[in-house]
Amino acid sequence: MAHAYTPGLKVSSRTIFRKERRLPLKGEVLVKVGDTIEAEDVIARTELPGNVQTMNVANKLSVLPEDIERHMTVKLGGWADKDEIIAETKTFFGLFTSRCRMPVGGTIESVSSITGQVIIREKAIPVEVNAFVDGKVVEVFENEGVLMETDASFVQGIFGVGGEVSGPLHVVASRPDEVLTPGQITPDMKGKILLAGSLITMEVFNKARDVGAKGIIAGGLGDADLRNLLGYDLGVAITGSEDMGLTLVVTEGFGQMTMADKTFDLLKSKDGVKTSMSGATQIRAGVIRPEIVIPLGKGTGGMSEDVLKSSSGLTIGTAVRVIREPYFGAIGKVTALPPELQVLKSEAKVRVLEVEFGDGSRSVIPRANVELIED
Amino acid sequence: MSKDPENIQSIIATDCGSTTTKAILIEKVGDEYRLVVRGEAPTTVEAPFEDVTRGVLNAVGEVEDLTGRTFIKDDRILTTREGKDGVDLYVSTSSAGGGLQMMVAGVVKEMTAESAQRAALGAGAIVMDVIASNDKRQPHERIQRVRALRPDMILLSGGIDGGTTTHVAELAELIAAADPRPRLGVGYQLPVIFAGNVDAREIVKDRLEGKTSLDITDNLRPVLERENLQPARLRIQEQFLEHVMKQAPGYGNLLKWTMVPVMPTPAAVGSIMQLIAREEGIDVVGVDIGGATTDVFSVFGEVFNRTVSANLGMSYSISNVLAEATVPNILRWVPFDVDEADLRNRVKNKMIRPTTIPQTLEDLMIEQAMAREALRLAFDQHKLLAVGLKGVQQERTISDTFEQTESGGTLVDMMALDILVGSGGVLSHAPRRVQAAFMIIDGFRPEGITQLAVDSIFMMPQLGVLAQVQPKAALEVFHKDCLIKLGPCIAPRGTAKAGTHCLDVKIEKADGSKEEMSVNFGDMAVIPLGVDEKARATISPSRRFDVGLGNGKEIHTDIYGGVVGIIIDCRGRPLALPEDREERVRKLTEWNKALGVYPET
Numbered sequence: 001m002a003h004a005y006t007p008g009l010k011v012s013s014r015t016i017f018r019k020e021r022r023l024p025l026k027g028e029v030l031v032k033v034g035d036t037i038e039a040e041d042v043i044a045r046t047e048l049p050g051n052v053q054t055m056n057v058a059n060k061l062s063v064l065p066e067d068i069e070r071h072m073t074v075k076l077g078g079w080a081d082k083d084e085i086i087a088e089t090k091t092f093f094g095l096f097t098s099r100c101r102m103p104v105g106g107t108i109e110s111v112s113s114i115t116g117q118v119i120i121r122e123k124a125i126p127v128e129v130n131a132f133v134d135g136k137v138v139e140v141f142e143n144e145g146v147l148m149e150t151d152a153s154f155v156q157g158i159f160g161v162g163g164e165v166s167g168p169l170h171v172v173a174s175r176p177d178e179v180l181t182p183g184q185i186t187p188d189m190k191g192k193i194l195l196a197g198s199l200i201t202m203e204v205f206n207k208a209r210d211v212g213a214k215g216i217i218a219g220g221l222g223d224a225d226l227r228n229l230l231g232y233d234l235g236v237a238i239t240g241s242e243d244m245g246l247t248l249v250v251t252e253g254f255g256q257m258t259m260a261d262k263t264f265d266l267l268k269s270k271d272g273v274k275t276s277m278s279g280a281t282q283i284r285a286g287v288i289r290p291e292i293v294i295p296l297g298k299g300t301g302g303m304s305e306d307v308l309k310s311s312s313g314l315t316i317g318t319a320v321r322v323i324r325e326p327y328f329g330a331i332g333k334v335t336a337l338p339p340e341l342q343v344l345k346s347e348a349k350v351r352v353l354e355v356e357f358g359d360g361s362r363s364v365i366p367r368a369n370v371e372l373i374e375d
Numbered sequence: 376m377s378k379d380p381e382n383i384q385s386i387i388a389t390d391c392g393s394t395t396t397k398a399i400l401i402e403k404v405g406d407e408y409r410l411v412v413r414g415e416a417p418t419t420v421e422a423p424f425e426d427v428t429r430g431v432l433n434a435v436g437e438v439e440d441l442t443g444r445t446f447i448k449d450d451r452i453l454t455t456r457e458g459k460d461g462v463d464l465y466v467s468t469s470s471a472g473g474g475l476q477m478m479v480a481g482v483v484k485e486m487t488a489e490s491a492q493r494a495a496l497g498a499g500a501i502v503m504d505v506i507a508s509n510d511k512r513q514p515h516e517r518i519q520r521v522r523a524l525r526p527d528m529i530l531l532s533g534g535i536d537g538g539t540t541t542h543v544a545e546l547a548e549l550i551a552a553a554d555p556r557p558r559l560g561v562g563y564q565l566p567v568i569f570a571g572n573v574d575a576r577e578i579v580k581d582r583l584e585g586k587t588s589l590d591i592t593d594n595l596r597p598v599l600e601r602e603n604l605q606p607a608r609l610r611i612q613e614q615f616l617e618h619v620m621k622q623a624p625g626y627g628n629l630l631k632w633t634m635v636p637v638m639p640t641p642a643a644v645g646s647i648m649q650l651i652a653r654e655e656g657i658d659v660v661g662v663d664i665g666g667a668t669t670d671v672f673s674v675f676g677e678v679f680n681r682t683v684s685a686n687l688g689m690s691y692s693i694s695n696v697l698a699e700a701t702v703p704n705i706l707r708w709v710p711f712d713v714d715e716a717d718l719r720n721r722v723k724n725k726m727i728r729p730t731t732i733p734q735t736l737e738d739l740m741i742e743q744a745m746a747r748e749a750l751r752l753a754f755d756q757h758k759l760l761a762v763g764l765k766g767v768q769q770e771r772t773i774s775d776t777f778e779q780t781e782s783g784g785t786l787v788d789m790m791a792l793d794i795l796v797g798s799g800g801v802l803s804h805a806p807r808r809v810q811a812a813f814m815i816i817d818g819f820r821p822e823g824i825t826q827l828a829v830d831s832i833f834m835m836p837q838l839g840v841l842a843q844v845q846p847k848a849a850l851e852v853f854h855k856d857c858l859i860k861l862g863p864c865i866a867p868r869g870t871a872k873a874g875t876h877c878l879d880v881k882i883e884k885a886d887g888s889k890e891e892m893s894v895n896f897g898d899m900a901v902i903p904l905g906v907d908e909k910a911r912a913t914i915s916p917s918r919r920f921d922v923g924l925g926n927g928k929e930i931h932t933d934i935y936g937g938v939v940g941i942i943i944d945c946r947g948r949p950l951a952l953p954e955d956r957e958e959r960v961r962k963l964t965e966w967n968k969a970l971g972v973y974p975e976t
Binding site for chain 2: 226236237255326365
């Protein structure tokens with residue numbers, strides 16, 4: 001009965017990290033297979049059709065919709081600047097003229113003889129996609145983007161807010177259970193991604209933003225603070241487009257949460273190394289978790305591939321993390337997997353396992369309430 | 376499906392929920408079909424699997440472990456029976472994609488646009504926004520909205536047959552100009568369903584064909600007085616199956632495995648609720664509370680309504696329940712002190728780790744408090760949508776004068792309701808059945824005499840899809856193994872001062888034994904009466920209370936028991952909990968004790 005288990009989040013010191021980088025619309029790919037590029041380099045570019053404005057020209061000129069085409073001075077597909085006349089009527093031997101001017105600069109996209117409506121398309125908006133991580137282009141998707149590959153340390157967060165950033169990792173906390181104070185955030189942290197301990201407080205967040213840091217990684221974040229940061233209660237967890245000034249990634253959960261030793265030690269060993277990070281999270285079908293990627297750089301080749309792989313499931317000795325009260329965050333090893341259902345304090349009859357924690361104590365936990373610690 | 380339904384001996388049915396995948400094994404024992412075992416496993420739409428069939432195999436793997444038999448071969452469900460191994464039939468429902476996210480557009484917000492919204496909700500969709508010619512937004516604002524939301528589908532309605540085509544043309548032009556891109560997949564055309572004025576079909580085709588995957592169906596409001604939602608609903612479901620569901624990780628594989636098309640979970644549960652109403656000729660309200668969505672169904676006077684509250688649920692959507700209900704409304708159901716910051720963190724942690732379950736009693740109480748609010752909010756939404764037609768001249772009598780609403784009132788009549796049925800993990804898996812009964816009562820607030828029932832182990836979705844192929848098996852399992860009768864709830868309408876006399880109940884059982892009880896306002900009580908045990912009840916409300924015949928009017932009726940018994944709820948309707956925190960905790964504890972809801976600590 002080892003089928004029902006929750007795969008854990010990935011924390012790996014060496015892995016082949018691959019990432020698709022695609023344009024939202026088809027466009028031009030600027031790099032080729034084999035190119036070695038940096039996180040900030042643009043790999044593909046396109047132009048999004050501009051915003052659309054509508055104007056009922058027939059109403060403005062007081063003519064019938066079926067007549068507007070002959071009153072248009074700028075024809076279908078033509079460009080006109082803001083305030084330029086695009087249609088006019090002359091009546092009474094040309095003494096009275098009604099004119100219609102462009103509300104914005106744009107192209108005349110359609111002229112409707114049914115509604116009298118003219119649709120104006122504003123200037124195209126350029127859209128670019130960068131590489132996100134330092135690495136190599138291993139595949140090009142024609143007109144769409146590329147597949148980037150890099151030999152990297154990789155940490156999946158549980159929740160994040162804010163978009164993609166990259167910069168040197170700066171270790172601020174000395175222990176995984178430390179709660180930083182604003183005084184520990186200094187101006188030299190500008191442009192960096194900060195490693196905090198068990199909690200990001202509002203004060204620390206504000207100070208980090210003020211000094212120009214690019215991101216913060218911590219074990220936990222209080223939901224009340226999240227609400228203050230966003231300005232609203234986050235109902236459905238779809239994040240990544242917030243503009244808060246810096247990106248946050250939480251590795252354990254909500255509230256003060258000591259960061260797992262393995263995660264903290266790995267990140268601590270990367271002090272000063274260029275790191276790419278994304279806070280984008282979507283907790284629904286097709287889940288997206290935040291990512292922290294630290295490329296290992298040149299001269300580290302020759303390793304075997306260790307891409308994300310499915311786990312073999314729960315067995316005796318498997319390392320697990322408890323992910324619900326009353327032992328939330330505790331880490332231990334599975335010591336028993338009794339097949340029969342057991343009754344919890346809540347009186348629910350569920351499948352359980354026995355875990356031995358680091359201090360040697362043992363507890364019985366529902367199998368649904370642990371996650372595997374992935375290598 | 377090529378197999379003869381008569382020769383089907385063994386069936387596996389799965390339901391891929393947003394959080395959990397459930398598998399049941401049904402087999403023919405003698406002449407009847409019975410549930411054998413059930414297995415479940417987390418739904419695997421997340422990395423590293425990102426394939427829903429992995430969760431299906433894991434859940435069926437549990438069934439294998441429990442029976443000691445083989446149902447999986449070469450990482451597929453074995454759909455040929457070889458001795459004790461394999462099955463004759465495999466069917467599945469799914470809501471793993473987290474529902475269907477749609478936009479609807481219509482000419483007049485209160486009329487065709489509202490009909491379109493009802494059509495979309497009835498088809499199991501989430502309506503992200505309603506665009507109407509009179510919604511007071513600028514055209515470019517509407518266009519930007521379409522672009523930003525990236526819906527899975529758009530339902531365009533507008534105009535009665537023979538009516539305006541100008542506004543419909545305008546809406547089609549807006550959609551075309553927005554050039555909407557679906558959330559899933561590059562190079563995929565967004566389905567747009569047109570269910571409006573027949574005279575506007577060519578105009579709509581002219582503007583949208585080629586730019587979108589346009590599908591034209593019957594007008595959902597052909598004349599002002601009549602809605603015709605069914606064709607649009609069916610088309611939405613078809614498009615959902617054809618276009619949206621497949622896009623979720625691994626659906627392509629699942630569709631290849633099942634012998635009949637995978638059915639969306641709300642459609643399957645809806646068909647079961649209709650079955651209950653049809654079989655007994657009664658008014659039914661049902662609910663399926665899931666991880667991402669809560670679906671409410673009602674049949675009143677043979678009119679079926681289904682609504683999907685796409686962002687109310689117990690795992691993925693639990694944080695939205697908190698956001699919509701607000702903290703004080705959650706805490707009013709919790710019989711002990713909880714720090715607000717702690718509650719917020721607990722709820723968010725459940726959202727980010729949706730498969731976890733309460734281990735402690737306190738955690739269970741908080742989860743059940745959340746469920747009460749999710750049920751209440753979903754039912755409020757249902758009542759709002761299950762309404763009579765707007766724009767229709769209604770005859771009113773003098774007595775209606777003070778109850779006149781702006782438009783058609785809700786069809787939901789809690790006093791007329793015969794049975795309330797609950798399904799979904801939090802109700803089906805509540806450690807005590809009385810907990811499910813209590814959550815249903817607090818969420819739905821039945822009035823008068825209402826039978827309560829719960830899905831035994833959360834298998835209504837699977838039986839709903841099975842009923843399409845092998846109705847005999849679905850019905851037999853439904854009656855024998857699925858529907859658990861909890862007992863009737865007697866809840867008088869009215870309010871009074873706490874402690875004043877509210878109700879007398881006399882019960883005469885078939886064996887001649889009698890029981891009498893007098894209950895004061897603000898109290899709850901339970902009288903034991905076993906499943907299907909019949910009793911003659913005399914219910915005498917005091918003069919300020921009504922149990923169905925009017926204030927103070929006595930009722931004599933036959934009632935049937937259930938696993939909980941007869942629940943007497945004299946907390947009044949509308950239900951108001953004590954404002955004072957200490958008094959509220961005292962009353963909650965008292966009610967829980969009276970009904971034996973939680974173990975004594």
